[in-house]
Amino acid sequence: MSYMTTTTAESDDGMHSSIYNESPADDNIGNGCRSRGKGRVLKKGPWTSTEDGILINYVNKHGEGNWNAVQKYTILSRCGKSCRLRWANHLRPNLKKGAFSQEEERLIVEMHAKMGNKWAQMAENLPGRTDNEIKNYWNTRIKRRQRAGLPLYPPDIHVEDLQWSEEYTTSSFMGVDRRRHQDFLQLGNSKANVLFDELNFATSLLPRASDVSAMFACNMLGTGATTSRYESYMPPILPSPKQLRESGSRFPICSSNIKQELQYPDHFQNAAPQKSPRSCSISPCDVDHPPYGNQHPSHVMISDSHTFTDGMLPTSKPLFGALKLELPSFQFSETSAFDQWKTTPSPPHSDLLDSVDAYIQSPPPLETEESDCFSSCDTGLLDMLLHEAKIKASAKHGLLLSSPQKSFGSTTYTTETQIKSGEFDGYQKNLARPEIPIPTQLSAGGISSENVKEMGQVLEPKRVDITRPDVLLASSWVDQQGCLGIVRDSSSMTDALALILGGDDIGNAYMSAGSSSGQAPRGVGSCAWTNLPPVWSL
DNA sequence: AACTACTTCAACCGCACGTAC
DNA sequence: CGTACGTGCGGTTGAAGTAGT
Structure with a gap:
């Protein structure tokens, strides 16, 4: 960075350089980032690899939290x-980069x-x-939908759901956050009964939380996780880009009957018997593939009339749009600084994106015929039905024995304890890389449980991805073989090394790791990040 | 090739809350 | 109890990348 200079300073991390900010933004230190400590001017703007390394080192040494102390203990001039x-969004282990999988998109919606x-x-x-x-x-997504004049939510999401959930969900179903919890405690009697109902509702969900965890596990497994009941959430068949393009096709609505059977996890269906309108879910065919009919009486149409209130949506304008139909997450986006860690090539999906553009730009006619729906969905629905039956049968045999380690809304579900089936053995062994790339043709062509089983076998050898930074950070070490010529940012990394290598232990370890591979020199940076010894835990 | 429009996403900002003193 | 500080959250911004002309 042009505004970076290095001078000499000392820190207890043994780094002998100081990073000063010559950015013109220096004088614009905001309230939340007051300049403190060592009289430094705090740097702003994009992080460099050098800074990342310093921060990672700091966290490994001192742990997360106490962020303001970073300035004290390192040369980092960041608030x-x-x-x-930076840590939370980019550096911490087990971060998942890349496009959202459809399952994730569905969950987000x-x-x-x-x-x-x-x-x-x-x-x-x-x-x-x-x-x-x-x-x-x-x-x-909102922008896309706005542009395309499409409803923000699939029509299956009920207005009542939103109103209810907006008011209470965060403190009951999804976990108690600080602010809502206070609201909860301060509620008067007028709301107490209602709230109590909701609490019952939430409580009723908890015993089934294993289902949720399984859902997330499946999500993390990224394969559509065919052994999960939640596979039924996935659109059974994705139209090919060509199909989308040529037909201006939409993902059809599946009939409400079928939705009733398939879309709801049991805990959604059972949880709120008195509040059935509040059930809130999305049919398999609806996620991101909004139908365009007004088939549901409570079809949510965001409009200027503020159908959504309470800041439910960040805009009062019509919120419409179609989503891109992306393949399941491929861990690292093309633009990610970490993307070069991936060892498997990204499947081409530009066509798919193109098709979505076409899809967006050519909204289909409003009339949506059920026949259309079934013509597109039928095979998928059969698959879903069959698979649903399989899942239920499997579940009865203890296929999914796990339970969440914490309540639904208050934790990140780990998958380790959640999947006991032998079918998931491969996944269990490779939890460090839960998302398994799915070949385009498979994900786009519909995934049956058998398909995914096969995929699991086929993909098995690739599951251990020791090149991922989060794996590296989470695990203690990756041997030299982990250096696969992956360059995180070779130029800045070289700078980073130049900075870090001040004769300190870290730098030495760093250098020795990078140079001892016995391979032809690729440049220091090319191996440095993959060859990190347990240096970050020094 | 140059320009423009658009999209994406990393990072910043202000605010609110919790905690320590 | 009030204040300062640390942290987390949601909204916003702007640079970089991409697509279209």
Whole structure:
């Protein structure tokens, strides 16, 4: 960075350089980021690899939290908030980068319907995803929908659901956050009964939380997780880009009858018998593929009349749009700084995106015929039905024995304890990389349980991805073989090394790791990040 | 190739809350 | 009890990238 200079300083991290900010933004230190400590001017703007390394080192040494102390203990001239943000959004282990899978998108839509712009809470339920990521995704989605003149939510999401959930869900169903909890405690009697009902509702959900955890586990497994009942949430068949393009096709609505059978996890169906209108879910065919008929009486149409209130939506304008139909997450986006860690090539999906553009730009006619729906959905629905039956049978045999480690809304579900089936053995062994790339043709062509089983076998050898930074950070070490020529940011990394290598232990370890591979020199940066010894835990 | 429009996303900002003193 | 500080959250911004002309 042009505004970076290095001078000499000392820190207890043994780094002998100081980073000063010559950015013109220096004088614009905001309230939340007051310049403190060592009389430094706090740097703003994009983070460099050097800074990342320093921060990672700090966290490994001192743990998360106490972010303002970063300035004290390192040469990093960033405010605590900035450090926390950087760590949380980009550096912490087990972060999942790349496009959202359809399952994740579905969850986001559903959660947004339930809680509104509670990005942090949503992130808790999307392991590896950050609130910022979800927020960005959602905002993008809204823009798309606005442009396309499409409803924000699939029509299955009831207005009542939103009203209810907006008011209470975050403190009952999705976990008690600080602010809502206070509201909860301060509620007068007028709301107490209602709230008590909701609490019962929420409580009734908890015993079935294993289902939810399984859902998330499946999400994390990223395969559509065919052994999960929640596979039924997935659109059974994705139209090919060509189909989309040529037909201006939409994902049809599945009939409400079928929805009743398939769309609801049991805990949704059973949880609120007196509040059935509040059930809030999305049919398999609806997620991101909104039908365009007004088939549901409570079809949510965001309009200027503020159908949504309480800031449920960030805009009062019509919120419409179609979503891109992306393949399941491929861990790292093309633009991610970490994307070069991936060892498997991204499947081409530009066609798919193109098709979505076409899809967006050519909204289908309003009339949606059921026959259309079934013509597109029928095979998928059969698959779903069959598979649903399988799932239920499997579940009875203890296929999904797990239970969440914490309540639904207050934790990130780990998958380790959730999947006991032998069918998931492969996944269990590779939890560090829960998202398994799905070949385009498979994901786009519909996934049956058998398909995914096969996929699991086929993909098995690739599951251990020791090149992922989060794996590296989470695990203690990756041997030299982990250096696969992956360059995180070779130029800046070189700078980083130049900075870090001040004769300190870290730098030495760093250097030795990078140079001992016995391979032809690729440049220091090319291996440095993959060859990190347990240096970050020094 | 140059320009413009649009999209994406990292980072910032202000505010609210919790905690320590 | 009041204040300062640390942290987390949601909204917003703007740079970089991409697509279209």
